[in-house]
Amino acid sequence: MRAALIVNLFVGFLLLGILCKGISSSQVGCFDVEREALTKFRSKLIDPSNLLASWDATQDCCNWKGVTCHIETGYVIQLNLSHGPYSGQIDAVLLQLKHLRQLDLSDNSFDGVKIPDFIGSLKELRHLNLSYADFSGKIPFHLGNLSYLESLGVSSGLRSTLYADSLDWIVNMPSLKHVGMDGVNLSMVGSRWFHVINSLSSLQILEMWSASLSTFPPTPSFLNLTQLRHLDLSSNQFHSKFPNWLVNITALVSIDLGVNDFYGDISSEFAVLPHLEELSLLYNYNLTVNCSNLFSGSWKNIKKMVIYGVELYGEIPNSIGNMTTLTSLHLGGNRITKGFLSPMGNLHNLQTLFLQGFEDSIAPKLDWLCSLTNLTELHIINSRFPGPLPACLGELSPLKEIGIVNSMLEGVVLENHFQNLSNLIVLDLSQNSLEFRLPIDWLPPFQVREFYLQSCHLGPQFPLWLQTQKNMDYLDLSRTSVGNIPLWFWNITSPLYYLNLSMNNISGSLPYITLHNYTFAYIDLSYNKITGPIPFLTNPVQFLDISYNQFSGVIPPLFGMLESLEILNLSHNNLTGGVPPTLANCGSLKVLDLKANHLSGNIPWSSVQFVNIENLHLEKNKLSGEFPSFLKNCTDLQILDLSGNEFSGSLPRWIGVRLSNLRILQLRSNMFSGTIPELWNLGYLQVLDVSHNRLTGAIPRGITNLAAMRTNHVTNNTLGYGSNYYKENVDVSYNGFVYEFTSTLSLVIALDISNNNLSGTIPEEVGNLIGLIALNLSGNQFFGKIPQSIGKLYQLQNLDLSRNHLSGSIPPAIVSLTFLSHLNLSYNNLSGIIPRGNQLDTLDESNYMGNEGLCGQPLRKECKSDGRDQIPVQPW
Numbered sequence: 001m002r003a004a005l006i007v008n009l010f011v012g013f014l015l016l017g018i019l020c021k022g023i024s025s026s027q028v029g030c031f032d033v034e035r036e037a038l039t040k041f042r043s044k045l046i047d048p049s050n051l052l053a054s055w056d057a058t059q060d061c062c063n064w065k066g067v068t069c070h071i072e073t074g075y076v077i078q079l080n081l082s083h084g085p086y087s088g089q090i091d092a093v094l095l096q097l098k099h100l101r102q103l104d105l106s107d108n109s110f111d112g113v114k115i116p117d118f119i120g121s122l123k124e125l126r127h128l129n130l131s132y133a134d135f136s137g138k139i140p141f142h143l144g145n146l147s148y149l150e151s152l153g154v155s156s157g158l159r160s161t162l163y164a165d166s167l168d169w170i171v172n173m174p175s176l177k178h179v180g181m182d183g184v185n186l187s188m189v190g191s192r193w194f195h196v197i198n199s200l201s202s203l204q205i206l207e208m209w210s211a212s213l214s215t216f217p218p219t220p221s222f223l224n225l226t227q228l229r230h231l232d233l234s235s236n237q238f239h240s241k242f243p244n245w246l247v248n249i250t251a252l253v254s255i256d257l258g259v260n261d262f263y264g265d266i267s268s269e270f271a272v273l274p275h276l277e278e279l280s281l282l283y284n285y286n287l288t289v290n291c292s293n294l295f296s297g298s299w300k301n302i303k304k305m306v307i308y309g310v311e312l313y314g315e316i317p318n319s320i321g322n323m324t325t326l327t328s329l330h331l332g333g334n335r336i337t338k339g340f341l342s343p344m345g346n347l348h349n350l351q352t353l354f355l356q357g358f359e360d361s362i363a364p365k366l367d368w369l370c371s372l373t374n375l376t377e378l379h380i381i382n383s384r385f386p387g388p389l390p391a392c393l394g395e396l397s398p399l400k401e402i403g404i405v406n407s408m409l410e411g412v413v414l415e416n417h418f419q420n421l422s423n424l425i426v427l428d429l430s431q432n433s434l435e436f437r438l439p440i441d442w443l444p445p446f447q448v449r450e451f452y453l454q455s456c457h458l459g460p461q462f463p464l465w466l467q468t469q470k471n472m473d474y475l476d477l478s479r480t481s482v483g484n485i486p487l488w489f490w491n492i493t494s495p496l497y498y499l500n501l502s503m504n505n506i507s508g509s510l511p512y513i514t515l516h517n518y519t520f521a522y523i524d525l526s527y528n529k530i531t532g533p534i535p536f537l538t539n540p541v542q543f544l545d546i547s548y549n550q551f552s553g554v555i556p557p558l559f560g561m562l563e564s565l566e567i568l569n570l571s572h573n574n575l576t577g578g579v580p581p582t583l584a585n586c587g588s589l590k591v592l593d594l595k596a597n598h599l600s601g602n603i604p605w606s607s608v609q610f611v612n613i614e615n616l617h618l619e620k621n622k623l624s625g626e627f628p629s630f631l632k633n634c635t636d637l638q639i640l641d642l643s644g645n646e647f648s649g650s651l652p653r654w655i656g657v658r659l660s661n662l663r664i665l666q667l668r669s670n671m672f673s674g675t676i677p678e679l680w681n682l683g684y685l686q687v688l689d690v691s692h693n694r695l696t697g698a699i700p701r702g703i704t705n706l707a708a709m710r711t712n713h714v715t716n717n718t719l720g721y722g723s724n725y726y727k728e729n730v731d732v733s734y735n736g737f738v739y740e741f742t743s744t745l746s747l748v749i750a751l752d753i754s755n756n757n758l759s760g761t762i763p764e765e766v767g768n769l770i771g772l773i774a775l776n777l778s779g780n781q782f783f784g785k786i787p788q789s790i791g792k793l794y795q796l797q798n799l800d801l802s803r804n805h806l807s808g809s810i811p812p813a814i815v816s817l818t819f820l821s822h823l824n825l826s827y828n829n830l831s832g833i834i835p836r837g838n839q840l841d842t843l844d845e846s847n848y849m850g851n852e853g854l855c856g857q858p859l860r861k862e863c864k865s866d867g868r869d870q871i872p873v874q875p876w
Contacts, residue, residue, distance in 0.1 A: 030061035034076050037096035046088040075099035082106040092118040102127040112136040120145040131155035144169025156183035167196040178205040187212040198224045209234040216240035234258040258282030271297020283309035295320040306330040315339035321346035332356025345371035352377040359384035366390050379403040394419040406431035421446050430454035450474040462486050474498040484508050503527040510535045545569040560585035567726050569593040593617040605630040620644040632658050643668035650674030656681050678702035689752040698760035709769040734774050755779035767792040774798040791816045800824040826850045833863045
C-alpha cells in the first residue's frame with residue numbers, strides 16, 4: 001500500500017512536472033521589449049511588396065517572417081530580411097535584441113546609406129550578412145567589436161561604393177570562418193590585407209573578387225591559413241609573380257585567381273593538392289603554363305579547371321586522359337598549342353568543354369568527342385581542325401550547346417549530325433567552310449534559342465525548317481549566300497531578339513508589315529541589294545543597320561517613335577529628302593550614321609535634342625546651312641563627321657569648349673569660312689580634318705597643344721560607342737587617298753588643314769605633336785621656313801607641305817623620319833640640296849618638283865661644286 005502510494009505520488013509529481021513544463025513552454029514567446037523593438041525597426045523600413053505583413057504587433061514575434069527565437073529562452077536570435085527588396089533606414093533599436101546571433105540584410109536596396117556603426121555593438125552576433133544591399137561609404141571599424149563573429153558578408157554591388165582604408169579591425173575576430181568582401185574597394189589597404197587575413201587561423205572561405213587589390217605577397221614567412229578551403233581573388237589588379245606557395249595550403253578545395261595580371265609559371269605541385277576540385281586562372285595573359293608538366297600530375301579530385309587566356313605552351317600529354325573526375329574543362333591561350341587531343345576522349349564525366357587556339361598535330365580530327373557521352377556544352381574557337389564535323393555528335397543526346405567557331409571545319413553537314421540532339425538550345429558553327437545539305441522537308445529534333453551559321457554555305461534558299469522553331473531569340477545567317485527573304489519568314493512565331501542577315505544576296509523590297517509584329521532589339525540587313533522604301537518599325541528596336549543597300553525614298557518620320565533606339569545606320573543607300581525633325585525624339589540614340597545618301601536641306605534639330613549622341617555621321621550628302629547649333633549640348637560626342645556636304649558659315653568657338661570628348665572631327669569638303677577656332681579643351685582629339693574649305697587666318701596655337709597628338713603612347717582602346725555588335729568606321733584622308741579605318745581607328749592620329757586659304761608661318765611648336773602619323777598643310781598660303789622641329793615627329797608616315805610659299809632649305813632633321821612613306825614638298829620656293837638618307841632615298845623627283853632652287857638627287861639638277869649649296873645631313 002505504502003509502495004503503491006509512493007509510486008502514485010512519483011507518477012503524480014512526474015505528470016505535474018510534465019504539465020508545468022508544458023505550461024512554461026507555452027508561455028515562452030516574444031518578449032515585449034523585443035516585439036516593440038522590431039515593430040519600431042519595421043516602421044523605418046520601406047516594404048513595397050508588403051512582405052512583412054505577418055509583423056502584427058499583437059502577435060508573437062517569434063512567428064513573424066524572418067524572425068527566429070531560441071526554442072528554450074524565447075529570445076530573438078536570428079533576423080533574416082534578405083531578398084526583400086527592402087529600403088529605408090536601419091534603426092539602432094536593433095540594439096534591444098541583445099541575444100541576436102544572426103543578422104542578414106543582404107540583397108536589398110538601402111539606396112547608398114552607410115553601414116550603421118551601431119551594428120558593431122551587437123556583440124552576440126555570429127553571422128552578419130550585409131552583402132549586395134546597396135550600402136555605400138566606408139565600412140565601419142566598429143565591426144571589429146564583434147569578437148564572436150564566424151561569418152562576415154559586406155560584398156558590394158554595382159550601384160554601391162563600399163570601401164575600406166584599413167582591415168586591421170578584422171584581427172579582433174579570431175573565430176571568422178567566412179569573409180565575403182567582393183566588390184569592396186580595398187585599394188587604400190595596400191599590401192597589409194594579407195597580413196590581416198593570414199591572422200585568421202579558422203578561416204575557411206575568403207571571397208575578395210573585384211576588390212581593387214594590387215599587391216600579392218611573395219612567399220610569406222609563416223602561413224596561418226591551414227583551414228582555408230575556398231579562395232576567390234579574381235578580377236583584381238594583381239601584378240605579381242604567381243603565388244605557387246598556395247600549394248602549402250593543403251585544405252584548399254577551390255582556387256579562383258582569374259582576371260588578374262599574374263606572371264611567371266604555375267607549379268605542377270597544384271596537381272597533388274589532395275582536396276582540390278576547382279582551379280581557375282582565367283585571363284592572366286602573362287602567366288605561362290606548361291601543358292606537359294601541368295597535366296602530368298594526379299589531380300585526384302579535380303572537377304573544374306579553367307586555364308584560359310594565358311600563355312599556354314607545350315604539348316598536351318596523354319596523361320590528361322587520367323583526369324577522369326573532370327566535369328568542366330576550359331583550356332586555351334594566346335599561343336597555338338599542338339598536341340594529341342585524343343586522350344581527352346577518356347574524360348567520360350566531362351560535361352563542359354571549352355578549347356581555344358588548338359591544333360591537333362597528330363590527328364587533326366574531332367572524332368574523339370564522340371566518347372564524351374555526358375557532354376552538355378561544347379565550345380571550340382579559333383583552332384585548326386581541317387576536317388568534317390563529326391557525324392557522331394548527333395548521338396550525344398545530352399548536348400545543349402555546340403559552338404565550334406573559326407576552326408577550319410569543312411565538308412558537308414547532313415541531318416544525321418543532329419539526329420538525337422533534342423536538348424540542343426545553342427548551335428554556333430560560324431566562320432567555317434561547312435555546306436549544309438538538309439532535306440527540304442527536314443524537321444529538326446530541337447528547339448534552339450540561338451542559331452549562328454555566319455560564313456557557312458546555306459543558300460540560296462532560305463531554310464524552310466526555321467518555321468518549326470518556336471523559341472529562337474538569336475538568328476545569324478550572315479554571309480551564308482541566302483537569297484530573297486520569303487514572306488513566311490516574317491510570320492514565324494519565334495520571339496526573335498537578334499537578327500543578322502547581312503552580307504548576303506538578298507534583293508527586292510521588304511513588305512510594309514515586315515517588322516511590325518516582332519520584338520527585335522537588333523536588326524542587321526546591311527550589305528545586301530534590298531530596294532524600295534524603309535519599312536516602318538513599331539517595336540522596341542535598339543540596333544538597326546540597313547547600310548550598303550539600295551533603299552530609296554525618305555527617312556520615315558515615325559522613326560521618332562523608337563524611344564529605345566541606340567544605333568541607327570542608314571548609310572550608303574539612295575535616301576532622299578531632308579532629315580526628319582522627329583528623329584531627334586529618339587532620346588536614347590548614341591550612334592546615327594546617315595552618310596553616303598542624297599539627303600539635303602538644313603539640320604532641323606534644336607539645341608536641347610540628341611544630348612546623348614556619341615557618334616554622328618552625316619558625311620557625303622547635300623546637307624546645308626551653318627554648323628549645327630544643336631551640337632552645343634552634345635557633350636558626350638566623340639566622333640563628328642560632316643564632310644562632303646554644303647555647310648557654310650564660320651566655325652563656332654564653342655566647339656573647343658563644349659565638345660571636350662571629341663576624338664574625331666571631320667569637316668572636309670564643305671564651304672566653311674573664317675578662322676579655325678581655338679581647340680585647347682579637346683584633349684582627346686586625335687583626328688582633325690578641316691581640309692577643302694574656305695578657311696583663313698593662321699594656324700591657331702591651340703592646335704599645337706592638343707594632348708592626344710602630343711603623346712607617343714599609342715592606344716588601341718575602343719573608339720566611339722562601345723558595343724558587342726557595332727564597330728565604328730571612319731574615312732580618313734591619308735597619303736592623298738581616303739581610307740576606311742575600322743578596328744585600327746584608335747591608332748590613327750592625323751591633322752589635315754589642307755586646301756584652304758590659311759596663311760602665316762608654320763609654328764615651331766608643330767614639333768610637339770609627336771603622336772602624328774599624318775600631317776597635311778598643303779594647298780594654303782603658308783610662307784617662311786619649314787621648322788626644324790618637324791624632325792621630332794618620328795612616327796610620321798605622311799607629310800604634305802606642297803603648294804604653299806615655303807622658302808629656305810629642307811631641314812636636315814627630316815632624315816630622322818624613318819617611318820615616312822609619303823612626302824610631298826612640291827610647288828614651294830625651297831632651295832639648297834635635298835637631304836638624303838633613310839626613307840628619303842626611296843622618293844622620286846615628283847615629291848620636290850616646282851622648287852627651282854632645289855638640287856641634288858633625286859632631281860636631275862646637280863648642286864654647285866663649290867659647296868655653297870651643300871647642307872650637312874644630320875638627324876634631329
